[in-house]
Amino acid sequence: AQSVAQPEDQVNVAEGNPLTVKCTYSVSGNPYLFWYVQYPNRGLQFLLKYITGDNLVKGSYGFEAEFNKSQTSFHLKKPSALVSDSALYFCAVRARGSARQLTFGSGTQLTVLP
Amino acid sequence: DSGVTQTPKHLITATGQRVTLRCSPRSGDLSVYWYQQSLDQGLQFLIQYYNGEERAKGNILERFSAQQFPDLHSELNLSSLELGDSALYFCASSVTGSDTQYFGPGTRLTVL
Numbered sequence: 001a002q003s004v005a006q007p008e009d010q011v012n013v014a015e016g017n018p019l020t021v022k023c024t025y026s027v028s029g030n031p032y033l034f035w036y037v038q039y040p041n042r043g044l045q046f047l048l049k050y051i052t053g054d055n056l057v058k059g060s061y062g063f064e065a066e067f068n069k070s071q072t073s074f075h076l077k078k079p080s081a082l083v084s085d086s087a088l089y090f091c092a093v094r095a096r097g098s099a100r101q102l103t104f105g106s107g108t109q110l111t112v113l114p
Numbered sequence: 115d116s117g118v119t120q121t122p123k124h125l126i127t128a129t130g131q132r133v134t135l136r137c138s139p140r141s142g143d144l145s146v147y148w149y150q151q152s153l154d155q156g157l158q159f160l161i162q163y164y165n166g167e168e169r170a171k172g173n174i175l176e177r178f179s180a181q182q183f184p185d186l187h188s189e190l191n192l193s194s195l196e197l198g199d200s201a202l203y204f205c206a207s208s209v210t211g212s213d214t215q216y217f218g219p220g221t222r223l224t225v226l
Contacts, residue, residue, distance in 0.1 A: 032213050034213075034214075036217070042219060042220075043116065043118075043204055043217040043218050043219045043220050044157075044204065044206075044217040045116070045217070046214055046215070046216060046217075049213065049214060051213065090157065094213070099162070099169065099170040100145065100147075100162065100169075100170070100208065100213060100215075101147060101159040101162055101170050101172055102147075102159065102215065103159070104156060104157040104158075105156075106156050107156065107157070
């Protein structure tokens with residue numbers, strides 16, 4: 001079985017500061033990893049994914065994530081946070097070779113303070 | 115806008131009733147996925163269809179069923195509704211061979 005842990009329910013950061021949203025995963029074999037963002041009353045928007053290759057993945061809106069196989073982590077980062085980045089962030093995983101449905105973490109509410 | 119549409123946006127109904135949620139995938143996407151988002155269970159995969167055929171099942175109750183039609187739109191049928199079925203129901207679609215799923219805006223179901 002595959003699982004995702006987002007250890008922080010809430011992350012607060014000041015505008016202009018770097019932000020990190022943490023994600024660790026458990027899966028048999030090599031993972032496919034994803035980050036999605038959900039704004040209030042909206043669906044999930046795809047940010048970025050790791051399939052293979054470079055461990056540092058760049059995505060939409062200046063976000064990036066680093067895949068760390070030894071730590072089974074896929075933390076989301078951004079060098080300089082914007083107030084408009086405030087939203088609910090979900091990490092998701094699926095095992096390579098498995099069916100394509102995603103297993104999501106519980107979500108992390110990011111609040112960027114002006 | 116992801117290109118995935120869902121109707122209705124909101125649905126309020128009573129316990130014991132039956133409802134149908136509709137999803138139109140992005141143009142060209144053959145895969146459709148249904149997810150349920152609730153406060154206590156989080157975001158959970160329900161079922162996947164590919165080009166009209168069921169491909170995978172997740173934590174979908176027997177009271178729930180789905181299908182994908184020849185025009186590729188999908189419907190999720192929820193019957194004998196209970197208070198605990200109140201949730202946001204999302205549909206997502208993906209193109210063949212891609213792992214990226216694009217989500218619709220969701221249908222918020224409230225069971226009273």
